[in-house]
Amino acid sequence: MPLAYALVGMVGLILALTWGALQVQIALAGFLNGESIWSKAQKQSVIALDAYAGKGNVADLANYRLNYGVLMADRWARDQTALANYDYDAVVGALRRSKTVTVAIPGVIFILRHFADAPYMRDALQAWRSTDSSIAELDVIASSLEAGYATGKISDAEIALQRERIGAINSYIEPRSKLFSRAVADGAAWIGQVLFGCVLAAAAFAALLWLGMARRILASVRGTEERYRLLFDSAADAIVMVDETSGRILDVNQTASVWTGRPADELIGDRFVHLFAQSLSGQQAGRAATNALLGADGSKRPIETQSSLANWGSRPVRQAIIRDISERLAMEQERRVAAEALASIAEGVIIADADRRVISTNAAHVDLTGFTSQSLLGKRLDDNRRMPDGKPLPQSIWEGVAAGHNWLGEVQTTRNDGSSYPEHLSISTIRNADNQVLYYVAVFTDVHEAKANQRRLEHLARHDPLTGLVNRAEFERCCSEAIAVAERERLAAVVLFIDLDAFKIVNDSYSHAIGDRLLVKVGERIRRQLSDGDVAGRIGGDEFTVLIPRLGLREDARMIVSRLLTALADPVLVDDYEIVLSASIGVAGYPLDGDSAAALIANADAAMYTAKTEERNTFRFYTPIMHADTRRRMQLATELRQALARNEFQLVFQPSVELRSGRIVAVEALLRWQHPERGEVLPGEFIPVAESLGLIRRIDEWVMQATCAQIEAWNLAGVPPIRVAVNVSARWFSHPAFVEGVSRALQSRQLSAQRLLLEITESAMLRLGDDTERTMRTLHTLGIDVAIDDFGTGYSSMSYLKLPAVAYLKIDRSFVTGLPGNANDAAITEAMLAMSKSLGLITIAEGIETEAQHEFLLRAGCVEGQGYLYSYPLKANEIQHLLCPNQPLAPARLRLVPPRRN
Template sequence: MSSSPAVAGRKFRLVALATVSLLWCAIGRCLWLMRHPVASGFERPAAWSTVGLVVALGALLSGLVWLVLRQMDRVGRVAEARVALQSLIADHASEAMMLTDRAQRILSVNAAFETITGYPAREVIGNTPTRLSAGHHGLAGHRTVWDHVAEHGYWEGELWDRRKDGTLYPRQMRISAICENGTEVSHYVAVFNDISESKAQAQRLEYLARHDPLTNLPNRLALDAQLAKVIDGSVPGIDRLALLVIDLDNFKTINDSLGHAAGDRLLGELSRRLAVQMGPAQRLFRLGGDEFVVFVEQLDGEEALIELSSRLIRITGEPLEIDGHVLHVTPSIGISLYPEDGRDAQALIRNADTAMYYAKANGRANYKFFTEPMNAAATKRLHLESELWRALAENQLVLHYQPQIDLLAGKVVGVEALVRWRHPQRGLIGPAEFIPVAEECGLILPLGHWVLLTACRQVKAWLDQGIDMGEMAVNISAHQFRQPEFVQSVRRILAETGLPASRLELEITESTIMHGVDEAIVTLGELRGMGIRLAIDDFGTGYSSLAYLRRFPLDRLKIDRSFLADVDTDRDAASLLTSIVLLGRSLGLQLVAEGVERFAQAEFLRTLECERVQGYHFYQPVSAEEVVGFGGFGLFAAAAA
């Protein structure tokens, strides 16, 4: 096992010291003998003493010279090893390294320099780095760098350079000044990396962060940045901008019916259509879901916005074929203006969004400019939404029940459950005011579940008390019906309440079952198989065809109140109602007419032998306690009451 260099060095020094000591002893002995030739008991010639002294001195000097030469050789070999190691480390470093003298002439470079720049060492040594640069930053840029080095002793930053093949690349560099004597700069060392890939990756991440992956359109983050940039450079009163928020009507229905893949293809095609319509000062963004935004950076006048909005509505409304289905989509557009409707990005987006909701509430497939009264209405709606969540949590919702009358027998044969909101301050609020809000804010699912569960519990309670109110009709929203677990949830409610399925009737609108016909048929078939009765609500207001209507496992058609309005005064209205009744009878379905408010309407329905009716002419919706008293009354007694 070899000893370490440090131990070997210590041994060498001890041997050298012992040798020198012996030599000095020998010299001293020779000198003593020369002065005392007989002191030792025998005489030696002086010449021999002189010879011994010379030999000892020569040996001493030779030893000293040998020691000095050995030490110099050792120091040289250590220095060479250190230089070789440093060179090896430099050549294995991933960063490019370049050493220059004080005149900035290149003295040496490492292997990474050759790899990154494409220049071999022999071609760059003796040149200055500026001769190899891209010229991208100009002389002023280089002067700034070296001024900083002169002042601070270093510079660090990003520069562009040109490889030997002519390609430009960015590099992250640090230049340091080296002072050998501690005062004057003797050399400069530069260390740099090629950051092309990292910059490209950063640009890709930046693009992904600011663009929608489905449509490749700029997203909300990009919109906020663009709005802030343009608004900061705009002068209110001189520069005018506009924002158009576009929301597709009933897109969720398409998504639920045909699946998200079909919905994505629809959005992709619509984004291409809309992008084609953009002018030089107009940019299209996608905020997410089915919501798009058009930012108009230079507004010439409201007439241009009206023309643009009309064109976008027309283009969007053109038929689209997705997975063999011909789809028709319409947009609702809200418009806000700068500076009239807001002087920052958030205000413009918020107000355009508010105007879009007004367009949607006023018939859809149209556009609305923002007006200040919309803010108050939007605030009221937001407040209503917040209160509605609290209402469900605090049991402020109640069910009222409106009897259904067998028109020919003159007795109550069923009831329809109608939800009401018993507001702590505003009193009883009807469903027309809060059901649309519940559908938009996602509350309709828990609300619909509560209505169905409460109605079933009430019917079971009546039956347990020996009270027979007939069937309980419950309205089912489109959101509920399209839930994958809807049938299972109904089954669980019946099991929980113990209500016979034959006592429950579910009312579903035409538009609900016509979106995704095949899926609707399966769902209706499962419900019918459980023994539940099924009715089409608001019949005549949708677009169902007889071919489809015959495929649905239905029990009843509920005639919408709009068809009864003028039957006693308008012959055409009477003919239309007669046709609807005959249609239902030809399909083998019972008819229920809702919204009967006058005696003449009831009499006309009686002549048509319409089986069931309901409306204010007979009974208003009342609480569970009050409706029980109607069960045994005859028709005319109830009407008189």
Template sequence: MHSSGNSLQKPLTRHLLPLAYALAVAVALIMALTWGVLQVQVTLAGFLNSESVWSKAQKQAVIDLDNYALNGSAADLASFRNHHGLLESDRWGRDAIIAGKYSHEDITRVFERGNIMPAAQLGMTFMLRHFSGMPHIREALAAWRSTDASITELGTIANELNTAYRAGGVSPAEIARQRGRIKALNDYMEPRTDLFSIEVVKGALWLGELLFWGVLGAFLIAALLWLRMARRILESIRGSEERYRLLFDSAADAIVMVDEASGRILDVNRTASVWTGRSPGELVGDRFVHLFMQSMAGQKTGQAAANVLLGAKGRTRPVETQTSLVNWGSQPVRQAIIRDISERVALERDRRIAAEALASIAEGVLIADATRQVISANAAHAELTGFTAQALQGKRLDDTRRLPGGQPLPPSIWDSVAAGHNWMGEVLSTRSDGSSYPEHLSLSTIRDADDQVVYYVAVLTDIHEAKANQHRLEHMARHDPLTGLANRAEFERHCAEAIAVAERERLAVVVLFIDLDAFKIVNDSYSHAIGDRLLVKVAERIRRQLSEGDVAGRIGGDEFTVLIPRLILREDGRAIVSRLLATLSEPFLVDDYEIVLSASIGVAGYPLDGDNALALIANADAAMYAAKTEERNAFRFYTPMMHADTRRRLQLAAELRQALARNEFQLVFQPSVELRSGRIVAVEALLRWQHPERGEVLPAEFIPVAESLGLIRRIDEWVMQTTCAQIQAWDLAGVPPIRVAVNISARWFGHPAFVDGISRNLQSRQLAPRRLLLEITESAMLRLGDDIERTMQTLDTLGIAVAIDDFGTGYSSMAYLKLPAVTCLKIDRSFIIGLPGNSNDAAIAGAILAMAKSLGLTTIAEGIETEAQHDFLLRSGCIEGQGYLYSYPLRPEEVQHLLCPNQPPVPTRLKLVPPRRS
């Protein structure tokens, strides 16, 4: 990677500067060593020159002294003395330098006399002074010193010869002797002089080699040290570059290096590659502006600017870019740092949304500082209270709020909130106009990093309407929605309170249980809407008869209760009971209908009939049931015997639920004979309950209980399935085919699955529809209302015949006789009992028979018990009859024997009594 800008050049310079210094030092050292070698060479040259001069001077001194001994020439003596003086001067200079006792001028004169080159003088002085003991120099100096005495003796010979020649001459013998001495001295000095020369040369060679290897070693050491330093510096540079690349690539922000001149990307870090979804190779060379969705025109260096970075597959990322201009060597480069601001944008968006939500929220919001001074309020608060944000400045959050009782908000609330808990509750808030309203207040805090309270946040809601709704709901929860009277729970609560007061004050409490007589007929005849409006008028009449403190309630359907507290005796309630019976028996005008009702009332009192609300209501209910059973439009005071009857009914209801599962029901069949021939043409299926302990329970006792429990439809379905199964069994036994009538209850007749259920039963047993006759009372047909004609049409299409049962006891509507599927009309036994003596019964029966004949309907008389009744009905045109005159209800096997007398007899309890013929 290129070094980027001044920030990278400075560290690189700092890295390379020691290397440059080391190189300079190495070069300087080598130059110094080279210069030292040159100086040593010059010094060696001086030594060689000095050796040459000294050797020549010594040889010449011997020659001059020998010539002077032969001829006594003054010139030879002068030449000797000159050369001998040079030798003495060199010896003095040598010893003075080695001893260190000399002056620079004296040594200079010695070197100048020896004709030593000036450049070598200082080096020779230095070497003699400090390195006289080094190899070869030491031997050369020793050879030089060994000639000192001989040179001195040469001077002595010269002085002796000079003295002799001055004295008049020297004898040949003396000359010979002196020359012998000279020769002996020369022979002694000559090898030492040569040894001096050789050692000086060897010293020069040795020192030259030493200097060469020293310089080479120094060069090698310097080179090795420099290379080692260079390696360490390069490793440091490489490590710095790797660390820079690591930091460059691991930076959380994207970094892009851009050529300033062309605008193209030179390098990117890993983050930039990841964010753009492109590899570094794909990014390098592309234009920097291509990375962004928005134009970058106008962005200034060093200033951050927001933009949108383009990613892979159309993804985008909100970013902030900041650029700076740097240099890569001489190349201007723009370094761009791209920072992801997604979180900041999201926080800003959340903050904006929160601000907008705070401004638009329906609840009022107040923000107060740590001293509870209001600093901010939303628009909803101003709308609720009338206080603007400016009007709240300087006010405390709790200045306009009190507890519902008017007390200031206690410090415990603020202590709890400051401790980190939220507080919610109802307060009374004051508006700007001075009015007040109930408010639901929620308090919480915003804390800093040290968990200190910085702000209080209050969220408030006007709960005036909610409290009104709550009161309405509470009233609805405690009162009957139709009549406005107390419901069961509220009535029981009032009753319990009245009993508690009566217990303290030794008074009596009376509970009345009122049930409307025959209210079901009103619903069936006029519709449930009329029935509901009638119940409202009944509640109004009951309420008008009550005194202050009395409570009326409706606990279900057409059942009402009345609480009369603070009586002396239970019997004191007789007066109000009588008034209620009288007012409820008066006609009611509902819409255009005048409806006459009556009521049965049961009376129970504390403490005689019970010591709690449930007991009083239950006992009053039992007394009402007794009144309804015995008389109607009457009242009864509770007695324990009534409760026993009630318990019996409850027990009967519990046992009835298990009767179907335990297969305790059975069918018996009562024959229907053709009056003219006495032939059995049909049977009617009658339900019996064979109780394991009570024995046979008649339908009149358990059918009303089954209807109240909602079990009647299941019982009807069982009767239909069992009847169809029995018809199939008779057919398989060869019994002549007869019609079987089945009674249908109002609840099942009105069920959506009624027709389909009958059709499936017939098909599953492969029975013809004409084998079945459905007996339906007028009240059952009334339950269907407008659907009666459609149901009858469906039955007629299936071929199933219908008989109207108990005709004449209900509304005797002629419209029902014209409905499809109606083929039979059954005359109720109440009109048969008085025949033929009772003229009214005879007239009614005759009219019914004449009407049925004109409509083409088959008539069936019920309850025929005498021959006179049989004869009258036969003469009047009745087709069929049922009754004990012909047969009691029979078990299936008895019917089979009756219709097939040739089959083996079956023991029977009853015997068929055919009518006598006249």
């Protein structure tokens, strides 16, 4: 009786511990189940939101909202249980909405309420809470995408940015989700170990009580046990004998011990449910059920269990046969992955039988062709496919595929709606062990867009992206073809080289955007003047070319060139601006002017340069001497670079006299190039070359330094102080270091700023831009005056006359030459003098050569004058002699011719 009472007590204790363990395991199972649902909802919400971002499908947004609701329900339930007073039924309802196992809900709430700070649980909840803001950010992104797709104003760049944010949020949440799962699992394992220890202790105590009884019956059953063990341990499946009443393991075979990694004596006495990762509730005797067998190292082996009841004496025993199904599951997984991959790939896939009749297609096939799998069943896969020339797929294709080769090619496919599209098709086979064809597999892609992109790229490779005209490479190819035709048919092919006059002024005055739109309109005008077969091209900047093939003579192009000049001279309306330009055109023709495309283009370019240099708004036919001029300019450019290094430049000075008294009040420094072989080279010949090479600023700086050095030399020689004017190019005047350079040149020679006058042409003022006023104010602060040279010949407004540093106005010689006889020149000159007087500007007239001009300007109020009437440009020592006549001077070729005075 004491043994019976002890046994009852131990059984009760074990049952109590088992019930407690079950309750804890159920609660933890609820956590694990909730985590699985939460993790799946998190992943599905990310996947759905990413799909919605990519395609804007409303179904994807709805799927996202559904999974997001699960996440919010879990989060609300977690936060509610942390409050002092919370609605228990509402929390239960939230957990049910999140699909938490119903039986585990009370345990989940109890653990959240009372054991939130327990080991492992604290880490799990902390990991869970750390994802709240990221999940909330997903909803912000969803709302932004929904608004963007609703208005239709969402860009590809914004979509890519939002998808990148979604990916970043998923990358943040995923490791914390895993941390939550691991913490809950570790807690479950820890509690299981504690409960297992208690159960094991109780089992050990019970074993001690029954040890004596076992010893007495051991001898009688030893022989039977050995026979049974031999059969039991040799089974390929794991066999576990379980006490039906207590659920404890009574016996295991060798296979069970190997699979669990635990010795048999450790397994015996343990609870049968502890062997598995999932609950055994609901498993019926005699029916197979899948589960996962736990290994001692934490590994899981997929298994299938089948149990039956038997009696050991009067004890009901459950015999559980455990079969390893790893290989079967792996094969099923491979088939599932293959099926999902087939369904999800972007290419269309058709699987046909050995007679080429369709048996299956993937989703992409429906999207590409409009045919469903059901509508194609039994039809041949090549019924709606033709070769690009419209012929059926030849039998040779199928013979080659049946022989073991893959076929790749382009076909024309008809959609369900009757339309067709180009398709890149690949056909292969699946064979049996006897190498016989079982199935044909066709993979295809719609290449319509790819071919369109290829055509677009080919067009861009041959055409100018701004104007749509052909580019240089394509134009040269067309020229080569035209030359070949002209040679074969004894005709002429003509190339026109068109360059817009003063296009840079348009860019500088308006903007480069206006300039680009102007070039587009110019290209359109050129195209309208051409005939079919003529080719227009843009080879860079404002340079256009035209090919006129199949002419009888080169001169036959004269009419077309005249039309082009007239068309390009008409005003062009760009936005709100009316722009007037002209063009210079060079003409070169095969066979007279060259026998290759490169030669014709180069010679037409040379002819254009001659037209621009001589007249502008005109055209010139190529002559061989034009290339000689080009070579001369190139030689001049080379020598000009050397001239700076060799100090071949020098200054001469032309006096400026006061008209009323005839007194020399100033001189203008003029640049000359003393070439070692060609002698003196005038500025009109080399200054344009220097500007094109970017050397003009260095030349200006040299002139400034040389002028200041000469002023210093005159001061040391006792020459009366006079004003010295220096011409400044627009390029140097607009340079950031201009003012500092001028100031440094004066300071290095200790010269007064009043001794220096800077001259800049009116046309150059137009190109200076917004920094002009700031530069003028700085010069005025330094005490340096500025003169506007060649006044009356520019195109700008007269607002610059009000700038602070402007103190002098130089009347261009083109107005002085006609005085006093030309009424127009006289009226213009008098108007400029009157305006200058009202603005307080000192006027200087250029190019005075006669007494009549002198008298007219004096009466009209001009203050100073320059010209051959008074003096030619003189060397520095000759100027010194004029101002200091008592100093000796070597004989000079030039003499001063003072004006007559009344």
